[in-house]
Amino acid sequence: QQQVKQSPQSLIVQKGGISIINCAYENTAFDYFPWYQQFPGKGPALLIAIRPDVSEKKEGRFTISFNKSAKQFSLHIMDSQPGDSATYFCAARAGANNLFFGTGTRLTVIP
């Protein structure tokens, strides 16, 4: 049973465009929602994270939107660049350091 559902599986965006990745969850005990970026051959790198008492968090070109009532959260990448081409994972944590990951979105930014 997938605790965190992520879509789309893959995404192609033109340079300068907006990339949007969506995630949904069911477990209301989740208290921390990070997004990780992973390049081939590398470990996941923390991109940005949000807690359920905040509806939006922005760091540079990356924004998390969080809808607690709908149990959904999304990552927006503004002004997408070819260097952003990577796999993105949303995740959710229930108390302890046990992260439940989405299935990943492979983003390709076309120059």
Next chain:
Amino acid sequence: KAGVTQTPRYLIKTRGQQVTLSCSPISGHRSVSWYQQTPGQGLQFLFEYFSETQRNKGNFPGRFSGRQFSNSRSEMNVSTLELGDSALYLCASSLVQQGGNTIYFGEGSWLTVV
């Protein structure tokens, strides 16, 4: 500040053998967790250690085990290797056990079972 360090980075083992992977957390981090990443199953939680005690365990068979030392360094062991154990094994560390902390991942150990 050094990140999470995992060794070895790459290894090839034969089915039936056992393997030990090592992880050095970020200095000062006392919580270490392990994850398995495969194309088919994605990223899955194995277990978490804090102050040398296993606090959480994922849904993996008993062939997967781990431990944490007094300096917070951790090892995981997989016995009687199966072909399906081929994966990227990731170690993550964080400052405190739960709440208000950020989880950082290492580069991983690539295990191939032949």
